[in-house]
Amino acid sequence: MAIDQDRLWRRIEALSGITDPERPWTRRSFTPRFLEGREWLAAEFREAGLETEFDAAGNLIGRLAGADPALKPILIGSHSDTVPSGGRYDGILGVLAALEVAQSFSERGDRLRHTLEVVDFLAEEPSEFGLSCIGSRALAGALSEQHLALTRPDGMTLREGIAFIGGRPEELAAVKRPADGVAAYVEVHIEQGRVLENEQIPIGIVTDIVxxxxxxxxxxxxxxxxxxxxxxxxxxxxxxxxxxxxxxxxxxxxxxxxxxxxxxxxxxxxxxxxxxxxxxxxxxxxxxxxxxxxxxxxxxxxxxxxxxxxxxxxxxxxxxxxxxxxxAPTACAPEIRSAIANAATSLGLATRDLPSGAGHDGVQIAHIGPVGMIFVPCLDGRSHAPEESITPEQAGDGARVLAETVRLLDVSLG
CATH class of the missing domain: 3.30.70.360 (Alpha-Beta Plaits)
Incomplete structure (x- = not known):
C-alpha cells in the first residue's frame, strides 16, 4: 500500500520543531510545550479524517472506524513526549507513521474490518513524577492510586498533572480496556542501537522488550x-x-x-x-x-x-x-512478528530479528492484547541525544511496513 512519504516527513519536521528553543529537541510531558505539540497533533488527526479524542488518562486517540464493530480494535502509535534534548524521532516517528497509515487507508477508500486506533500515549518517557508509560498503564488498568499520588519537585501530584494536560483523573476507570480488549498493537520506532545500520538491514523485527x-x-x-x-x-x-x-x-x-x-x-x-x-x-x-x-x-x-x-x-x-x-520482560507476539516479516518481504525489504533494550508502551499494552514492534535504523545508534537522526526513506520504510502489517493482521485476526 502506498503512503505519502513526503507528507510523513513534513509532519516529523513540524512536530520535532515544537521544542524548547534553548534545548532542542525537547518536549517534556506535563509542560506547556508538550501541550502545544498535542494541539498540533490533534489538528493533524482531525485533518486526516480521524475521529479524535483526549481520553481521561490524557492519551490522544484518533479512530478510523472499521466495517465490523464487533471486532476488537487494532492499535498503532507511540508517544510525542521526549527526554531532555533527545526527542526528534524517538516516539514521534511511531505516532506520525501511524497517522500516515490511517490517512492513507482512508484516502484510498480501503475500509478495514477492524477499527484502527492511532494513539499518542501520555508520558512514555520517565516523567518528573518518576514514572514512565503513564498513558499505556491507564489503558492496561495499571495506573494505581499510589501512582496518582506521586509528586514532582514542585509539589504537583500526578493526579493534578493529568488534569493539567486535559485528562480527567476521576474517570480513569473508564479508560481501562479488558484483558483481551485489543486485537493487536504495532509500533514503529528507531532502533536506538547500531545493529541494523551496521548490517545494512532496513527493518528490524523486535523479538522481546527487556x-x-x-x-x-x-x-x-x-x-x-x-x-x-x-x-x-x-x-x-x-x-x-x-x-x-x-x-x-x-x-x-x-x-x-x-x-x-x-x-x-x-x-x-x-x-x-x-x-x-x-x-x-x-x-x-x-x-x-x-x-x-x-x-x-x-x-x-x-x-x-x-x-x-x-x-x-x-x-x-x-x-x-x-x-x-x-x-518484566515482554515477548512480542509470534503472529505479529510473522505479519511484519511477510509485510517487509512483500515490499522487498530485508529484515532481522533483534530484541529491544529500551522500554516501550507495548510492555503495558501486552496485558490487554498481543504486541509487536518494527525497528528502522538510526545514525550511529544515537538516541536520547541531540544527534538522533534518521532519513526520510527510513521513516517511509517503517510506515510502509506498518501499513502492510496492519492490512495482513486485519485479514488474519478475529
Missing part, C-alpha cells in the same frame, strides 16, 4: 567540614556511592557474553549538602537494571548491596534500598 527495574539507594554518612575533618575520621557518603557505581559497572560488564546480557546504570545521583567545603553526608542514587533475564534483573540490586555492605560499614556508612518500579 525488563526494567529501578531502585532508590540511599548511602548515609555524616556531613562535616571539609577542611577540619581528618581523612581517617570521615564518613563520606559519596565515597560509598562511588564504590557502588564501580561495582555495578563491573558486575554488569561480566554478563556481556551471556545470551541475555544485563546493563546497569546509576543515571541520577543527589548529594547533600552538595557544597565544595562539606563532606557529603548523604548520597541518593537511582539504579536502573535492564535485561531479558527476569531473575537477573530482580536479583542485581540486592546482590550488589549485600556484597558491598561490609565495605561500606568499614567506611562508617549505612545503606538502604527501596524499589521504585519493576517491569
Amino acid at each position: 525488563g526494567i527495574r529501578r531502585e532508590r539507594i540511599v548511602v548515609t554518612g555524616r556531613a562535616d567540614h571539609a577542611g577540619a575533618t581528618p581523612m581517617p575520621l570521615r564518613a563520606d557518603a559519596l565515597v560509598g556511592a562511588a564504590r557502588l557505581v564501580e561495582a555495578a559497572y563491573k558486575r554488569a560488564l561480566a554478563t556481556a557474553r551471556d545470551n541475555q546480557p544485563l546493563v546497569a546504570t546509576f543515571g541520577r545521583i543527589e548529594v547533600s549538602p552538595n557544597a565544595a567545603n562539606a563532606v557529603p553526608g548523604e548520597a541518593v542514587l537511582t539504579l536502573e537494571v535492564r535485561s531479558g533475564n527476569e531473575a537477573a534483573v530482580k536479583a542485581f540490586g540486592d546482590a550488589l548491596v549485600r556484597d558491598l555492605r561490609p565495605t561500606l560499614e568499614e567506611l562508617r556508612l549505612t545503606i538502604a534500598v527501596e524499589p521504585i518500579s519493576h517491569v
Whole structure:
C-alpha cells in the first residue's frame, strides 16, 4: 500500500520543531510545550479524517472506524513526549507513521474490518513524577492510586498533572480496556542501537522488550567540614556511592557474553549538602537494571548491596534500598512478528530479528492484547541525544511496513 512519504516527513519536521528553543529537541510531558505539540497533533488527526479524542488518562486517540464493530480494535502509535534534548524521532516517528497509515487507508477508500486506533500515549518517557508509560498503564488498568499520588519537585501530584494536560483523573476507570480488549498493537520506532545500520538491514523485527527495574539507594554518612575533618575520621557518603557505581559497572560488564546480557546504570545521583567545603553526608542514587533475564534483573540490586555492605560499614556508612518500579520482560507476539516479516518481504525489504533494550508502551499494552514492534535504523545508534537522526526513506520504510502489517493482521485476526 502506498503512503505519502513526503507528507510523513513534513509532519516529523513540524512536530520535532515544537521544542524548547534553548534545548532542542525537547518536549517534556506535563509542560506547556508538550501541550502545544498535542494541539498540533490533534489538528493533524482531525485533518486526516480521524475521529479524535483526549481520553481521561490524557492519551490522544484518533479512530478510523472499521466495517465490523464487533471486532476488537487494532492499535498503532507511540508517544510525542521526549527526554531532555533527545526527542526528534524517538516516539514521534511511531505516532506520525501511524497517522500516515490511517490517512492513507482512508484516502484510498480501503475500509478495514477492524477499527484502527492511532494513539499518542501520555508520558512514555520517565516523567518528573518518576514514572514512565503513564498513558499505556491507564489503558492496561495499571495506573494505581499510589501512582496518582506521586509528586514532582514542585509539589504537583500526578493526579493534578493529568488534569493539567486535559485528562480527567476521576474517570480513569473508564479508560481501562479488558484483558483481551485489543486485537493487536504495532509500533514503529528507531532502533536506538547500531545493529541494523551496521548490517545494512532496513527493518528490524523486535523479538522481546527487556525488563526494567529501578531502585532508590540511599548511602548515609555524616556531613562535616571539609577542611577540619581528618581523612581517617570521615564518613563520606559519596565515597560509598562511588564504590557502588564501580561495582555495578563491573558486575554488569561480566554478563556481556551471556545470551541475555544485563546493563546497569546509576543515571541520577543527589548529594547533600552538595557544597565544595562539606563532606557529603548523604548520597541518593537511582539504579536502573535492564535485561531479558527476569531473575537477573530482580536479583542485581540486592546482590550488589549485600556484597558491598561490609565495605561500606568499614567506611562508617549505612545503606538502604527501596524499589521504585519493576517491569518484566515482554515477548512480542509470534503472529505479529510473522505479519511484519511477510509485510517487509512483500515490499522487498530485508529484515532481522533483534530484541529491544529500551522500554516501550507495548510492555503495558501486552496485558490487554498481543504486541509487536518494527525497528528502522538510526545514525550511529544515537538516541536520547541531540544527534538522533534518521532519513526520510527510513521513516517511509517503517510506515510502509506498518501499513502492510496492519492490512495482513486485519485479514488474519478475529
